Amino acid sequence: MTWSGLLLVITTLLPSGPADDAGGTTWRWPLRPAPEVLRPYDPPAHPWEPGHRGVDLAARPGQAVYAAGPGRVGYARDLAGRGVVTVIHGGLRTTYLPVRATVRPGRAVTAGTRIGVVEGALGHCGQVACLHWGLRRGLSYLDPLILVGRAPVRLLPWWDDDPERRVIHSPYDIYH
Template identity: 55%
Template sequence: MPVPAVVALLPLFLLPGPPVAPSSPSPAALRAADAAYRWPVVPPRVVRRFEPPAQRWLPGHRGVDLESSAGAVVRAAAGGVVVYAQALAGRGVVSVAHAGQLRTTYEPVTATVRIGDHIAAGDPIGTVETGHPGCAADACLHWGLRRGEVYLDPLALLGFGRVRLLPLDGR
């Protein structure tokens, strides 16, 4: 298969599908291994998974919700530059730009960083606020991931994302 065809198929590895066992990291996790991605809150407990919309303007869940407690420290999943750190629609949001055109977003968060700050993986970026809609727990951190305008499953950064392989002939 020519190299351009292989490169064109790489985004297909990021489509949702059956869960991948922790012992079998996804292709995205393998590529991100050098970036040392980590959980933004500890202990991690996923209470709602990534549910991408069929079209970008349709409803969906563009990240994962991690059960937490009000005031828990939120840490950067990887090193990068803070590109957003203020309220949006009444909730605190922090967004960090990383290598490879990736951007992680955390909300609702009371930010302890400012736009332009350079941060390392694991650095504190804020604290969890209460009031995340749709969260079954008292407090949840919504953790999102994008590459450009495309929303991706942030669990793929840690090797726990869902992977679906599609046949080459389009069946």
């Protein structure tokens, strides 16, 4: 593989963050201004094991929460005593909690549409309020920071000859 081929692989795997990606979607932080990440994405080695399947963002109770990208609200109500909002973005789904929803399921949203406010319930982040922001593609959890260009960069192998060998077990296969 040439360096130009490697550069093509890298640029197709990385989202462009707040700017338009190849699909024309503008992704944004769910809080304003861009928050501190209190706890990073830390997926388990196996789906049944414990892990942190999203990121925790510094927030204050009552702070506005915004859709990270355009889509349709899939869920907006309490789940196990905490408010949860889920937005479906085609094959991706973002989740926000604990959030008191100001939207209803089925509503179309754009990147930056206010979807609720951070609830004051403590617990997930200990004695500090936070917003848990998750991202899934199908049944696979991904690092939501990939949407805003803040996920760690990782080079991946590239196979041109055998489609069966193109299976990549990484959050970065989101753009394949």
